[in-house]
Amino acid sequence: MASHIVGYPRMGPKRELKFALESFWDGKSSAEELKQVAANLRLSIWKQMADAGIQHIPSNTFSYYDQVLDTTAMLGAVPDRYKWTGGEIGFDIYFSMARGNASVPAMEMTKWFDTNYHFIVPELGPEVKFSYASHKAVDEYNEAKALGVNTVPVLVGPVSYLLLSKPAKGVEKSFSLLSLIDKILPVYKEVVAELKASGATWIQFDEPTLVKDLDAHQLQAFNYAYAELESTLSGLNVLVETYFADVPAEAYKTLTSLKAVTAYGFDFVRGTKTLDLIKQGFPSGKLLFAGVVDGRNIWANNLESSLNTLQALGDIVGKEKVVVSTSCSLLHTAVDLVNETKLDQEIKSWLAFAAQKIVEVNALAKAFSGQKDEAYFSSNAAALASRKSSPRVTNEAVQKAAAALKGSDHRRATNVSSRLDAQQKKLNLPILPTTTIGSFPQTADLRRVRREFKANKISEEDYIHFIKEEINNVVKIQEELDIDVLVHGEPERNDMVEYFGEQLSGFAFTANGWVQSYGSRCVKPPIIYGDVSRPKPMTVFWSSTAQSLTKRPMKGMLTGPVTILNWSFVRDDQPRFETCYQIALAIKDEVEDLERAGITVIQIDEAALREGLPLRKSEEAFYLNWAVHSFRITNCGVQDTTQIHTHMCYSNFNDIIHSIIDMDADVITIENSRSDEKLLSVFREGVKYGAGIGPGVYDIHSPRIPPTEEIADRINKMLAVLESNILWVNPDCGLKTRKYTEVKPALTNLVAAAKLIRNQLASSK
Secondary structure, X not given: OOEEOOOXXXXXXXXXXXXXXXXXXXXXXXXXXXXXXXXXXXXXHHHHHHHHOOOEOEEOOOOOOOHHHHHHHHOOXXXXXHOOOOOOXXXXXXXXXXXXXXXOOOOOEEEOOOOOOEEEOOEEOOOOOOOOOXXXXXXXXHHHHHOOOOOEEEEEOHHHHHHOOEEOOOOOOOOOHHHHHHHHHHHHHHHHHHXXXXXXXXXXXXXXXXXXXXXXXXXXXXXXXXXXXXXXXXXXXXXXEOOOOOOOHHHHHHHOOOOOOOEEEEEXXXXXXXXXXXXXXXXXXXXXXXXXXXXXXXXXXXXXXXXXXXXXHHHHHOHHXXXXXXXXXXXXXXXXXXXXXXXXXXXXXXXOOHHHHHHHHHHHHHHHOOOOOHHHHHHHHHHHHHHHXXXXXXXXXXXXXXXXOOOOOOOOOOOHHHHHHHHHHHHOOOOOOEEOOOEOOOOHHHHHHHHHHHOOOOOHHHHHHHHHHHHHHHHHHHHHHOOOEEOOEOOOOOOOOHHHXXXXXXXXXXXXXXXXXXXXXXXXOOEEEEEEEOOOOOOHHHHHHHHOOOOOOEEEEEEOHHHHHHOOEEOOOOOHHHHHHHHHHHHHHHHHHHHHOOOOEEEEEOOOOOXXXXXXXXXXXXXXXXXXXXXXXXXXXXXOOOEEEEEEOOOOOHHHHHHHHHOOOOEEEEOOOOOXXXXXXHHHOOOOOOOEEEEOOOOOOOOOXXXXXXHHHHHHHHHOOOOOOOEOEOOOOOOOOOOHHHHHHHHHHHHHHHHHHHHHHHHOO
């Protein structure tokens, strides 16, 4: 019985690619050295899958940044500002599009569907001249073939590519991106022809937009595109892969009627209703790639349950037509459990990372064909039983407190306008107050000290002394820059979610469970295995220490419950909202302790609230209700004079603006600059926002330093749609990934721009 993997993590088990990328960007290594690290990782991945017995092994899922940017390079769709003159796109143009350079900003970055992975959004218009400008897909296929591995080259499908794009600056927002289909298909044909000539027998088109709510015109684009590709695809086995949700009924009809398609891939983990559609009809002679192994979580598969699903599918479409697969790319999970030598053994037995999921896929494929490994299945059943019965999973007091939340919407007693008046009397801030989002640069020395403390190489006393000095330095820098509301810089935190998870019960942590977020940025999601509570205060000591160093307001910095949830590997044995309410109660305790300690401004980041929005409209209201409610729980008990901030980044917020208002925060800082100020359009369209708001004035994910005039121009654009008495001035996001040589001049310009506009406003009165 055949087996298949949709895609695989790229960073390597010890983040080898991350370090190679950053070394290259810093000018410490050559392009050839970077390429060699990448080639070694690809070889290891292909060999691992081949050794595990996987038949359909993907290629071209490796990327130096993200697969959508790879497709933009393949199509030669480079915005004019990067001054590309044609030919094969190299690292200079590629990374300029991703990260910007000294003279031009990067392209917009946004979340990949409802994951914490990001992609660079293509900028398209009627004048774009497409050409075959990156041969990466063919090169990687040939690379694998030379090693004796015949892979399935993976391409982002042409329709999904266009649907994930945006009109370029200067192009009408109403421009139909799908009108470009005839311009990009010739390039796809060239790629397919080269792959055929190289000996490829399969090709995989990822068309994940098919799980979204698409209209008839959008669905027709799939029919048109694959009909146009039919002759070029002749002689190839063609898989169209979907993931992350059910395929709606109309999309299912469209997908299963596409010409030249041999096989269809479905997510049977998050797409629980797809089985019902298949029962109603599946095209004869076609293959069904059944995604029964979860590509987005780290829990061991319930092998018997998955086998039952496969058998049900086999009864419908024919056993020989079913291929066992992952639900989506394993990009979204950690690499290999073997590297976790310090993880609690009981919890470890409940888990499966990417390497283990490959084994699960193969074991299911063998069992489905009658070659069941009874010992492997018995071991799996024992692990599942252990997890279900373990006393460490359940805390009755936590469950009782969460159940008691029903019946209240947990709103603060006073409206936001009155609260802002009370807060201004206490804080006495200038108009257009300046602040940053939380973190400051994480230097090599800082990272070294944290590592040494965790490894017990330095004493707690020495560690605290170093962190206090770091906070003192950050406070001095901000005071010298004349920033109005300060942060302590978060030197004690490697990651905003990991830090809190380490101090909450019900969480477990890995040593090497890294997952790519974008580019070289990796995160290590905590594992929520049980009921969540806060044994003791988590941030009060550091926030109080920082506040004692300045007379200016110092923000207490917390991560919100929805973001902790969405950026963790979450238990799958209870509804997500129940876990979120438990986290909210823990954060509520921390908020109230901070207030008692004299912290008057508390930021509760909900960077991932939009990310968790379901992919289907019909499911959005339920999610937004419990997500927004969770945020309100955290701060419903504070005084009017305590100012509650929140922060969101790198998503499209316009469609949930009313839910953002319903969060009832006093101030929201929100990504704005990299998305070309898309956020401001919602206010131009008449949405009234009465709380404080700080749309980001510059992109922190680029090393570029914005001039004062550019920031001032952004502030003026904001003032065209927002009242000056509610507008804040701040960067897009935290500064931990930047260097001080970038941060200081950028913030200098930010403060100068705010003062310039303040003076202009004062003189115009």
